[in-house]
Amino acid sequence: MIIPLTLWILATLDAAFAGFRAAAGRNALLDKRAYYGRSLLIGALYGQIMAGIVAVVVIAIARVDQGFWAEAMAAATRFLWVMTPYAVIVVLAVAIRLIPSIDLKCISSVVVFGPCVLIRPIMVVAAMAYGLWGVTADPRLDLLASVTVLVILTSELALRRLITQTNREERAPI
Numbered sequence: 001m002i003i004p005l006t007l008w009i010l011a012t013l014d015a016a017f018a019g020f021r022a023a024a025g026r027n028a029l030l031d032k033r034a035y036y037g038r039s040l041l042i043g044a045l046y047g048q049i050m051a052g053i054v055a056v057v058v059i060a061i062a063r064v065d066q067g068f069w070a071e072a073m074a075a076a077t078r079f080l081w082v083m084t085p086y087a088v089i090v091v092l093a094v095a096i097r098l099i100p101s102i103d104l105k106c107i108s109s110v111v112v113f114g115p116c117v118l119i120r121p122i123m124v125v126a127a128m129a130y131g132l133w134g135v136t137a138d139p140r141l142d143l144l145a146s147v148t149v150l151v152i153l154t155s156e157l158a159l160r161r162l163i164t165q166t167n168r169e170e171r172a173p174i
Helices: 002-023 033-064 066-097 102-132 139-171
Strands: none
Touching (some): 002 033, 002 066, 002 139, 033 066, 033 139, 066 102, 066 139, 102 139
């Protein structure tokens, strides 16, 4: 049960951060806390929906084929071996940003967030490949993992459209 819970937490955090990245630089307000907070929430909700869809598919297949669950958990465990250290680094950088020092915030952006955003697609693909490598010959799991990675990698684009639309509706004349 810990593996699905960890995947759910990572999916939520990744999508929330994707929501933030999708919103960054797209609003002229001086005080952007509410805007970024809403973007984080939209991203997290998006992550919940996508993770829920994947969970339903995995459970539906596992009800028919008991071996599928074991293979999916083995692949997920290997996926987490790659993604958990990456996620811990990102969360620690977020924690550092809570310290009220502009120097620490700038350093965390330049040293951690910039490179982490740059290597994120590589990390996700590498984690999927490592997760599936040698674990399964089941094409259903390969397809599900590939579609999940595609959703992860396109989440920021989807959220950018959603957040931009939400922003337009807020500014619409009454």
